[in-house]
Amino acid sequence: MTRTNIGEFEEVVLLIVAILHENAYGVSVMEEIENQTGRKINISAVHSALDRLESKGFLKSEVGGATAERGGRRKRFFRITVAGQRTLDAIREQRNRLHDQIPNLGLKYVGI
Amino acid sequence: MSVFKQEPPQWALRLLRFYCKPRALEIIEGDAYELFYKRAATEGLKAARRKFSWDVFRFFRFRYIKGLEDFNSLNNIAMFKNYLKISIRSLLKQKFYSFINISGLALGLAACLLIVLYISHELSYDKYHKDIDRVYRVANGQSGNWTPARLGAQMKADFPEVEEVARINGPFSQTFKVGDKIFKEERGFSADSTFHKIFTMEFVEGRAEGALNKPNTIVLTQSLANKFFDYGQALGQIIYIDGEATMVTGVVADPPKNTHFYYNYVLSxxxxxxxxxxxxxxxxxFTYAKLTEQATPEQVHAKxxxxxxxxxxxxxxxxxxxxTYDxxxxxxxxxxxxxxxxKDLHLHYPHLALGSSGSIDNVYIFSAVALFILLIACINFMNLSTARSAMRSKEVGMRKVLGSLRGQLVGQFMTESVLVCLLSSVLALLIASLGLDGFNQLANRDFEHAQLFEVATLAKLFALMIVVGLMAGSYPALVLSSFQPIKALKGEAQARGKGGVLLRKGLVAFQFAISIFLMVSTVVVFSQLQFLKKQxxxxxxxxxxxxxxxxxLGEKAQVMTQRLEQVPTVQSVSLSSQYPSEWISDWGYQTLEDNPRSYSFINMFATAGFLETMNIELLKGRNFNRQLVSDTSNILINEAAARWLGWEDPIGKKLxxxxxxxxxxxxxxxxxxxxxxKRGISPFVLRLMTDDGHAEGGWYAGNYLALKVSGNFQETVSSVEDIWKETIADEPFEYVFLDDSFNALYEEEERFGQLFTASSGLAIAIACLGLFALxxxxxxRRFKEIAVRKVLGASVKSLTLMVIRNFTFLVFIGAVIAIPTAYLVMKGWLADFAYQMNLNNPLIWLLPALFVAVIAWLTVGFQSVKTAMSNPVKALRSE
Incomplete structure (x- = not known):
């Protein structure tokens, strides 16, 4: 079984970046996570995760234009790389495979 | 108002800008601002500001904190790293020299560290007292210890400048009876109830106010209270001190060791x-006074x-x-x-300090020794660095060609020397902690190992290290960096080395001078001690x-004396008020002449057997007769007193x-x-004490029993002890042999001698390390020259002598500097003694010089013989 070098929170962040497509930067990612999952997280945690993912090669970033909403400071937009995409796929595939193998008996037993 | 006009807390912003990596700052700041504006619009300004600060705190992560590479001087850091790398490489390349450098410096630093510890300890005395600057000891006359009873109280009444006074007496050693346990305790004082207002005390039990108001009350230190009451409550307990019932009215924390009078208990x-x-x-x-804040001692002195x-x-x-008084x-x-x-008592007035035995001279001597040793170690460092300069001249030339500035080269060599110092400091700490016990003996202090590793000590070591690094490193750095690149690359850099060689030789001679000076001092101190003991x-x-x-013993003393006389190994017994080698009080006597002269004679009381016990010769007249009661109004004097009196025949005259x-x-x-x-013999008066220990006027003075014994000491002592135990059960038996007691008087000199032994040993060791490497x-460097000489017919002997001659000359120069200096210094030291050894004995001066020379020969000779014996082909076949 291959191991993907990625943590649970990182996976969420990576997914959100993929969802936001062209508009993924610190604040938007944080808000999207809040909206989608209801998790309250600090902006610094998001930054840290984004940086980690970038250094692992799953994300790449570029600096955008200045906007008034942040006092003239520029945004750093993130986009998912091919490697990131593949990792997400691999994770999903692995999960699905595992899910599929759960015998019905077991499911009944735990009451599902 | 637009949300964009509102601002987050400025301090948080500043903090963020202070710690954050410049690379990440804009993005982080932008996100924080964006959130701030959004929250300000929805949650209100206050919450937004609070959350902004919180975000800033949360961004304080390793990932976002500035690193070394984020400072502007990026280049310098890189250069510095390079310096460090080159330094380490050059140290490793020449392991032998590095080892000698580092170990020599470490020895020097260790000695210095210990001495710095000692000096800062000495200077810290009594500093713990609150208002130490306002507390004075009132001396009788210029510096007399004892003052009248009423002095303090009268001064407080008369002088508005005097805020508080306290009198103390001591130190006593007394016998304590707690329950049925008996303790003999030392360093007790009696004091006025105002004691705590002058000296800072921290009460653990009881209150400072009124603790010493009533007679027969006592304040114990914590450790004594714990010892007496086994960690139970001490307050209010009754204990018996020399048989007298006394109540414990307080327990105070043990006073720090660095105080001029250390007390274990204070009596009222x-x-x-x-x-x-x-x-x-x-x-x-002893009277102590605290002045008001505005008052100066001069104001009081005027009155x-x-x-x-x-x-x-x-x-x-x-x-x-x-x-009249006029x-x-x-x-x-x-x-x-x-x-x-x-604050001056401990160091400047040791006779006024109550047993702290400080001495400003010792502080000076220790400092000088530290400086000497450090100097020798620094000279090693400088010599070895410059001597190696030839090897590094190519490196210097290359660096210069590649554009290195002189300042940068200096920086590189400085880095190297500071690195060496750093390594030696670590080693020095180790050596210092190994040598701490020996040092404690030398300094008569009890430093603990933990004190070596205190932050304050480490800071001092660090400062010392930087100073030594810069001091020892600056000369080699300047010399090495001054090479002209072309000459350096051609290998001609030593052309200007003539001055360098001379300086190197001068420094080595100076090292020898210091070593010889210390050796001579050691010899003089010990010979003087021997001389004193043989007197x-x-x-x-x-x-x-x-x-x-x-x-x-009181009245039982007489019975005890009689019983002791029965012991076969006891030849004679005498009771006395004091005994030789101990301090003896002086009493004023006047002559009965037309112009009466008065003098303070050393005055002692003893029973008639004293002369026999001590084997003192009587020159004229007769000894006391124990049968004659009238002899209590007769006296014996010594020759010095007879000389002072100046009478042809003093017998029968009166004082x-x-x-x-x-x-x-x-x-x-x-x-x-x-x-x-140390002191000469002063005029002395012996007066008769009756056999029951009473002096003239019924005053009891029988404090000591002197016994002339023969045969086995151990047996005699134990039989005396048995008699003591039978006479008085609850009093410990204490005794001393008179010759030991005399030898103990020279403890200070003994330590002084040990200090010189240790330091001269260290100095010679370090100097020899340097000499060996040099x-x-x-x-x-002369390998080829020696080989050529050998090929041309020089013998091993002549070659060895040639090398040794050079170094012998340096020892000679050193001796020429050291001996006159040592003569002057040691003459000054001897001036304190009434009995002085003969300094004009040439052996005292020549032996140490010869000793140092021999050590130098051994150091150099071994290597030169090895070089001279080696096969010349090995040296000559290359090129």
Whole structure:
């Protein structure tokens, strides 16, 4: 079984970046996570995760234009790389495979 | 108002900008701002500001904190890293020299570190007292210890400048009975109830106020209380001190060790006449005074003459026999009191300090020794660095060609020397902690290992390291960096090395000078000690056993004496008020002439057997007769007293204590040393004590029993102890042999000698390390020259001698500098002694120089023989 070098929170962040497509930067990612999952997280945690993912090669970033909403400071937009995409796929595939193998008996037993 | 006009907390923003990596700052700041504006619009400004600060705190992560590479001086850091790398490489390349450099410096630094520890300890004395700057010791006259009973109280009443006074007495050693346990405790003092207002005390049990108000109360230190009551409550307990019931009214934390009088317990004074009133001519108290904040001691000193005239004058003239106080002054009489700052007591007035044995001279001597040793180690460092310069000249030339500035080269060599210092400091800490016990003995202090690793000590070591690194490193750095690149690359850099060689030789000679100086001092100190111990004391101190605490026996003393006389190994017994080698008080006597002269004679009471016990020779007249009661008004004097009196035949003449109290001289004793031989023999008066220990006027003075013993000491001591135990059960038996007691007087000198031994040993060791490396280096450079000489027919002997001759010359120069200096310094040291050894013995001077020379020969000779014996082909075949 291959191991993907990625943590649970990182996976969420990576997914959100993929969802936001062209508009993924610190604040938007944080808000999207809040909206989608209801998790309250600090902006610094998001930054840290984004940086980690970038250094692992799953994300790449570029600096955008200045906007008034942040006092003239520029945004750093993130986009998912091919490697990131593949990792997400691999994770999903692995999960699905595992899910599929759960015998019905077991499911009944735990009451599902 | 638009949300964009609102601002987050500025301090948080500043903090963020301070710590955050510039690379990440804009993005982080942008996101934080965006969130701030959004929250300000929805949650209100206050919450937004609070959350902004919180975000800033949360961004404080390793990932976002500035690193070294984020500072502007990026280049310098890189260069610095390179310096460090090159330094380490060059140290590793020449392991032998590096080892000698580092270990020599480490030895020097370790010695320095210990001495710095000592000096800062000495300077810290009494600093823990609050208001130390306002507390003074009142000295009788210029620096007399004891002052009258009423002095303090009267000063407080008369002088508005004096805020508080306290008197103390001590130190005592007394016997404590707690329950049925018996303890003998030392360092006790009695004190006024104002004690705590002058000296800072921290009460653990009881209250400072009123703790010493009533007679028979005592304040214990924590450790003593724990010992007595086994960690139970001490307050309110009754204990028996020398048989007297005393109540514990307080327990204080142990005073720090660095105080000029360390107390284990403080007793209150009895409400007796001698304490509450006393008289102005009797001096029995140490007086301390605290001045108000505005007052200076000068203001008080100005008022003292009138104070003395008013209060002391009347009592004084009654005693001195003058009509008025003015007559007393006109006759040359002096009476005054001096305020001496308490912070100076430990170092500057050790005789006033109550047993802390400090000495400013010691501080100076230790500092000088530290400086010497450090200097020798630094010289090693400089010599080896410059000597190796030839090897590094190509490196320097290359660097210069590639554009290195001189400042950068200096920086590189400095880095190297600081690195060496850093390594030696670590080693120094190790050496210092190994040598701590020995050092404690030398300095008579008890430093603990933990003190070496305190932050304050480490900071001092660090400062020392930087200073040494820069000091020792600056010369090589300047020399090496001054090479001209072309010459350096061609290998001609040593062309200007002539001055360098001379300097190197000068420094080595200086090292020898210091070593020889220390050696000579060691020899002189020890010879003087030997000289003192061999001196004829004028009496027989050997085989005299002195039993202490005899005053506790009281009336039983006589019985004990009689029983002791029955012991076969005890030849004679005598009871005395004091004993030789101990401090003996002086009493004033006047002659009964037309122009009476008065003098303070050393005065001692003893029973008739004293002369026999001590084996003191009687020159004229007769000894006391124990059968004659009238002999208590007769006295024996020594030769010095006879000389002072100047009479042709003193026998039968009289000396007076005033008020018709006259004593007839019945004999003259041969001079004997009753004190340290540092002092000469002063005029001495011996008075008779009756066999039951009472002196003239019924006053009990039998404090000591002196026993002349023979045969086996151990057996005699134990039989004496048995008799003591049978006579008085609950008093510990204490004794001393008189010759040991005399030798103990030279403890300070003994330590002084040890200090010189240790430091001269260290100095020679470090100097030899340096010499060894230097010789190895020189021989390596002259390898070819020696080979050529050998090929041309020089013998091993002549080659070895050639090398040794160079170094011998340096030792000679060193001796020429060291011996006259040592002569002057040691003459100054000897000036303190009444009995001085003969300094004109050439052996004292030549032996140390010869010793150092021999060590130098051994150091150099071994290597030169090895070089001279080696096969010349090896040196010559290359090129």
């Amino acid at each position: 004074y009895p409400h007796d006449f001698w304490v509450t009133v006393g008289n102005w001519t009797g001096n029995a108290f 003292i003459p009138d104070f003395v005239r008013e209060h002391v004058g009347p009592a004084l003239i009654k005693y001195s026999g003058h009509a 007559d007393f002054l006109a006759a040359g009489g002096k009476k005054s009191f001096t305020f001496i700052p308490m 004829d004391l004028g009496f027989d101190a050997e085989q005299v056993l002195v039993v202490k605490n005899v005053s506790r 007076s204590r005033g008020n018709g109290e006259d004593y007839t001289i019945i004999g003259v004793m041969k001079d004997f040393n009753f004190n340290s031989l 010789a190895a280096f020189t021989l390596q």
